[in-house]
Amino acid sequence: MLVFVLGLLVGSFLNVCICRLPRGESIVFPPSKCPSCGRRLRAAELVPVISWLWQRGNCRGCAAPVSWRYPLVELLTGIVFLLIWRQLGLTASFATSAAFFAVVIIIAFIDLEHQLIPNRLVVLLSGVAVVRQIFWPEVPLGSAVWGALAGSLLLLALAVVTKGGMGGGDVKLMLPLGFYSGLPGTLLLLLLAFISGGVVGGALLLLKIKGRKDAIPFGPFLALAALVTALAGRQILEWYLN
Ligand SMILES: [Zn+2]
Structure with missing residues (x-):
């Protein structure tokens, strides 16, 4: 309470x-x-x-x-x-995790309203993730680094292929999110973000709330997926692998 x-x-x-x-x-x-x-x-x-x-x-x-x-x-x-x-x-792990997702919430709602992800918030978020990794790690360091690299490079490739359909802010945001989630977690995170983004984006198009040319910010989906991955990632992966 x-x-x-x-x-x-x-x-x-x-x-x-x-x-x-x-x-x-x-x-x-x-x-x-x-x-x-x-x-x-x-x-x-x-x-x-x-x-x-x-x-x-x-x-x-x-x-x-x-x-x-x-x-x-x-x-x-x-x-x-x-x-x-x-x-x-x-625990201290709770404190850093709560701080991390507090910043994630700020980023998600700013992106929702302004279609932009401020660089200094991504830097702040990375700082929280690094402090957590140094003092109260939940994933091995290698897993965190690979998560950050794999996640942001995947989004970077998508940004290049879609010619800006995926924003540079999303690519940068993926660095701390991937670092926090670690490697299997990051793949789950991206999968959840694409599924939820696709479903919501498709619904907005069908309901004609958004047109084909309108940008739908992807940051909120990354944020939500990161949260679900942090809270239930292990269970989801175990369920999937069985
Ligand atoms: Zn008033």
Whole structure:
């Protein structure tokens, strides 16, 4: 329960990062404001999820709708923290894993909104992955290095073949994701990302929400696949091999 609440609070901070980082704004100052009317938010309006539900998704000052992304990111972070905790317990490995996926969530939602993956977030994510690998490794070093190389080279080849259908940001993002997941994990990760990306992309085309020319960001699918691989990769691979 405490881990879930911690995740909600961290998720609330991730929202600030998702909002401000693409605009080059500071994430510590100024305090949170309503983007429509600029009114500073009071403490009661900063309670994760509950404030949003209580205000029925509207700003108290100007009644402008507040994006569903806010409660979604908070809930998602809470659930992710809870699942990682169930797997790793309250350990240093949990802390680095939670930090890693917190950054992954920021990247996924920025990519979703702006179709871009900021380089410095990829650098930050790589830093977390390297620190984890040095002090609390979950996969052998060779496996991590091969995961990073195989994953990013595969996406690089796809980027070349599709002439930019796969973005350079995805290729770079794959380095820390592959390093974190290790080698068998990275292949599963890519497979899951292609399947989920294909299904969702196909559905968006069929429902005519997106046209054939529209870019659909791939980062969120890589992020989701990395999470599933981290939480259930071993079970999925064992099930598949049997
Ligand atoms: Zn407002």
